[in-house]
Amino acid sequence: MNKFSMKLRRITSSWSGPALFLYLLFFANSIIAQLQPVITSKIDTTNIKIGEQLHFTVTVEADSTAQVFFPEGQTFSPLETVEAFKTDTTRKKDRITLQKIYALTQFDSGSYVLPAQRIEINGAGFFTDSLKVDVATVPVDTVNQKMYDIKPLISVQKSNSAFWKIFLIVLLIAGIAGGLIYWFIFRKKPLTEEEKVALLPPYDRALLELKRLENSKYLIQDKYKVYYSELTAIVRSYLEEEVHISAMESTTRELIQKLELLRDAGELTLQDNTIKQFEKILQTADLVKFARSKPLTSVAEQDRKAIEEIVVKTKEALPEPTEEDLLEQEEYQEVIAQKKRKKKIISIVSAAAIVLLVSLGGLITYLGPSYVWDTMTGHPTKTLLEGEWVSSSYGYPPIIVETPEVLVRQQVKLPPDSKANIKELQAFMYRSEKGLLTIGTTSTTLNKPEEPDFNQVVEQILQNFEDQGAKNIITKQEEFVTVSGVKGIKVFGRGKFTLPNSKELVSGQYTIILFGGNGFQQQLILSWLDKDTYAEEIVNRIIGSLEVKTEA
Known part of the structure; x- marks a missing residue:
């Protein structure tokens, strides 16, 4: 028996039953309070300007043997995480104090609620308090500073850097081969x-x-x-x-x-x-x-x-040769010289053709005939795939995606029967002029705080396909999860689609990815030509980069 137990026994041995019960109850509560983790949270300010940062601090006091896990990633939506600083640790006897600071920001004005954050301690979840943050706009001096209209989007010619690299490699090979042919065949060598x-x-x-x-x-x-x-x-x-x-x-x-x-x-x-x-x-x-x-x-x-x-x-x-003989000899020498020149030209052209054919054959063997042909002819989707991509956020709630071209905002006129349910619809799209490749996003906020009907949305999109001339549409469906863990629905399939400015039907594929929550919905719509490997790579890269914010 330790000293603490002996002392407790001496103190309580003379007490009556009720007094002893009250003492033990108080003593047990104090020990439990010491063992329970203590979680506090605070922010350094509740008012910031657009783009300004605030610091959100979470402090956990727990037993020194406890396993504590702080939230990671974009869990502070609608605020965005700029940086999560290293956890500060302080030990005192058998207790440990952990402090984690997050730098947060927001780029739209308004009042936002910083949601409660889950802290996992020894497998159990504990939550911080939710806090309100006001984001104010930056005042603009419209008196002293002249205002200008927003400049429209302009088309920029795509870079064909990949084609020119291959072309330069071919020229380099041809130059080396031509130099070797000149040195060993056409060079005027010293006479023996x-x-x-x-x-x-x-x-x-x-x-x-x-x-x-x-x-x-x-x-x-x-x-x-x-x-x-x-x-x-x-x-x-x-x-x-x-x-x-x-x-x-x-x-x-x-x-x-x-x-x-x-x-x-x-x-x-x-x-x-x-x-x-x-x-x-x-x-x-x-x-x-x-x-x-x-x-x-x-x-x-x-x-x-x-x-x-x-x-x-x-x-x-x-x-002695006569004048006629000399003329005949001169003509003969001229004929001989012409034949030599013609033979030399034929030899040079033949050598150059051989070098080009060998170089082209090497490229075809290494890259494949279709790739070389598509590079030489400037295949539209191949040019898009190898060009400079753009990562941007579209609409609200935002859809963040990487695309080969900037998506252009579309003017959408809502039907009268849709205005009762839809508060706002923002659509952005890119469509290739020489193929079926289409990339589109829509972000919709609803008038009522209710979950969207994804089946109805999919039916409406497929109906739009049919209204544009599509036929024989096959549909499949599966769950989709982004890299950050946001779950959605993926609808995909094949069908016959019409090309731009044409009534011709071609075999194509499509993918629709839908997200949504209480009062909003988000969509990514893709379509492309069947058996277009470059378009498939574009689609896979777009889907792999897809992220959404699920707070309306």
Whole structure:
């Protein structure tokens, strides 16, 4: 038995029954009061201006072992939470004091009730007091400051940044490929020694090759066959190019006969001893190449000198070209140059086409043919999807949603039979001019504080679809919950809808999401073309961003 129990026993041992009962009742109540949590709440001001912040403070005093959970998110509606500050904790013996401060604001003037907030302590709920807050408008000096009309909405051309990025990538790939093709194919490369020799006139080339043969080591290395093969090839090539006879494929006898015919015809003024000397050298070369004959080194060197003289005499024996010949040669050279230019242009165009096709093929393989085609042709819903989106609040009670275009306020004329139930209806809408994509919101306040009839609302919307020409509408329904936990109803399905400014029916889909409460209702209406994947992405993004305020 502890000291407290012994003391209590000594004090009460001499008391009568009624006195003891009263003491125990008072003592038990004081202990229970100490164990019960104490919750207080306050605001630093009850009057603010539009957009000004107030501080709402909640203080909880409880046992040190208690688990306390403060409200989170937008639970202060119609006031908006700007910031929830970190919880301040103070301990004193076996008691703990927790203090949580919230910064709240409101952007519409009027009197608002800050609702009671639920504080969860050890699984049990405790509520703060509700408080009244007055929001005053900011006075505007209309005397000294000139007032202007509200500017109307203007259409802004959408950015095609995604298309230009892809286009620039294609150009970059084409530029790199074109640079490689130019470097390896069309670039004027430095000529090798062999190429420089090949570009010389036949006469100069023959003399240069004969000089090289003189400086060769064929005779020292006992390569007579190679020596005479090159010697005869040099002179035959010269005759074929300069004299225009088929010397490379002719036998020794045939070549001599052709030279004699040209001499007899007066087209080649060579002497008989020159032709006979040439014939003798060719015969020696045939013996070396085919009979493995091996002449003296001095004879081989003399034959080379003789061939050099024959080349010189042949050059001198050729008649001077006439003016007609020169003109024909000039025309011929021009034709050759045109053919070369045409061939080069065809090569460049073909290379560019190949680069573009390869680049386009790579993009199609990576992105898909439909995506590339839609990018090149500027698909309307794809342009909307990849453009700059806008997040805004529409109507009252507000509907907060992110859309690819700003929704425009619609002038709605209520039928006479609806005015008895509807106090105010605010509608906003965007409708694509080139497709079925439609985005609309409506916020309705009722004259009576009653729950809206969602079935009647859905029937009215579907009836509007039919009045606009829609047919074969299929309807499904399920529960919908926003990210913040607000519950609503989702109605969706398919049907045949009319395109803008047309009576043509196309397959489409629609989604209607409804929220509501005591005296108000909110709607988000979407419709889009069936099998339009870009529109489906737009719709999913819009629905994912949807938030509503449920306080009218």
